[in-house]
Amino acid sequence: MVRKRKTAKQCLIAYQRKRNKFKAMKYLLVMLLSIMMVQTPVFKKDYAYHFAAGYITAHATRSIIIEYTDNEKFIKFGPLVAAVTIGVAKELKDKYDSNPKSTFEWQDMLYTAGGGVTLISFTINKR
Numbered sequence: 001m002v003r004k005r006k007t008a009k010q011c012l013i014a015y016q017r018k019r020n021k022f023k024a025m026k027y028l029l030v031m032l033l034s035i036m037m038v039q040t041p042v043f044k045k046d047y048a049y050h051f052a053a054g055y056i057t058a059h060a061t062r063s064i065i066i067e068y069t070d071n072e073k074f075i076k077f078g079p080l081v082a083a084v085t086i087g088v089a090k091e092l093k094d095k096y097d098s099n100p101k102s103t104f105e106w107q108d109m110l111y112t113a114g115g116g117v118t119l120i121s122f123t124i125n126k127r
Contacts, residue, residue: 030055030118046108047107047108047111048111050087050108050109050111050112050115051111051112051114051115051118052115053086053112053115054083054086054087054111054112054113054114054115054116054118055083055115055116055118055119056115057079057082057083057086057112057115057116058079058080058082058083058115058116058118058119059079059119061078061079061082061083062075062078062079062119065078065079079116079119080113080116080117080119082116083112083113083115083116083117083119084109084112084113084116086112087108087109087110087111087112087113088109090108090109090112091104091105091106091108091109092104
């Protein structure tokens with residue numbers, strides 16, 4: 001029995017299906033990680049919120065950057081810069097807030113940046 005060769009269109013459709021499955025798995029992994037961080041007593045809820053805020057900020061920034069530029073380095077590292085900037089700005093706001101108990105917490109800033117790094121690690125191998 002001789003196998004029929006796939007056409008270019010069939011190969012493209014198969015590739016797109018595989019890519020869509022991979023994309024869905026990545027987003028599912030991030031959502032599960034976020035849920036686990038909130039539910040697990042090892043992580044504080046505050047850290048999970050910082051991680052989610054960094055990821056959402058980086059994702060939104062990446063979407064905006066893609067609309068306006070084709071610069072690959074800017075597309076890859078701009079969202080990380082945005083996530084770090086948001087993390088630092090929030091912690092500076094906490095430090096100089098009117099509440100005397102508020103302080104600059106490095107761990108909060110690192111979790112916010114970690115959300116941006118997660119997005120970059122998912123998009124670094126995209127074509």
